[in-house]
Amino acid sequence: MKKCALLILYSALTVCLFCSFALAQVEIDEKKVNLGKKRHYEAGMREYGISGGVGYAGEDEVITDFIVMPKMGLILADFDGPVPGAVEMDMELMGGMFWRPERAEEGAFNLLFTYNFETGTKFVPFFSAGAGAYWTNLDVNELGSRWNGSPQGGLGVKYFLNDRVNLSAMGRIRHISNAGTASPNRGVDSMFILFGINFLR
Structure with a gap:
């Protein structure tokens, strides 16, 4: 009876020890996976x-x-945490x-300022918002001046062909x-579809 009890106790300890090592290994592997996620920015x-x-x-x-x-x-800052990514300041002509x-x-x-969402894959969704100093010689009822402001923003995704x-x-x-500097000032709201290529340094 004692031998049986000792055998059961020994088996239980062995199983517990094995499970502990297995769980520890899983945690180590998960950390390796997280550390191995690709950061582009x-x-x-x-x-x-x-x-x-x-x-x-x-x-x-x-x-x-x-x-x-x-x-x-210019990449101003990068972040880990629940929403990993990077803040970018963009200057466009x-x-x-x-x-x-x-x-x-x-x-x-x-x-513009852009937040690039790091996903650990080749796909990087992003959100951009900002404004510009704008000129046009378009003659329409909505615009009373050639010089205007142009607040803008949108959503997109980048696909990395390689690291750069x-x-x-x-x-x-x-x-x-034109912010009321001339009349009329109803303004023009446009929706754009844009495609591009980018190079990191």
């Missing part, structure tokens, strides 16, 4: 790129345009052309108006 890095796309606004007249935007971005309701030109300097190069797709909403 770190504070101090720079991102250069160019994007372009088409915009549409349904005002009194349909307004459509095509824009191209080279950019330079925008040039474009309207083809509806008339041929006209546009240009702007934009300053990514492709991007984004939907962006842009408002242009």
Whole structure:
């Protein structure tokens, strides 16, 4: 009877010890996996790129345009925690052309802040918001001045081809108006679909 009890006790201790080692190994493996997650952005890095796309606004007249935007971005900070990612400050030079309701030109300097969401994969969703100083010779009822402000923002995703190069797709909403410095000042709200390529340094 004593031998049986000792055997049961020995077996129980062995199982407990084995389970403890197994759980410890699982925790170690999980830490290794977390540590091994791919981080694309770190504070101090720079991102250069160019994007372009088409915009549409349904005002009194349909307004459509095509824009191209080279950019330079600086990674200000990176974060771990529940929402890992990095804050980026982007400076964009925008040039474009309207083809509806008339041929006209546009240009702007934009300053935006972007949060890149690190997922541990090649896909990095992001959110951008900011504003710009904007010029256009478009003659429509909604704009009373050639000089305007252009608050804007949108959502997108980047796909990394390698450590330093990514492709991007984004939907962006842009408002242009003159802040009451001229009349009329109804403004133009456009929705853009943008595609781009970016290079990290």
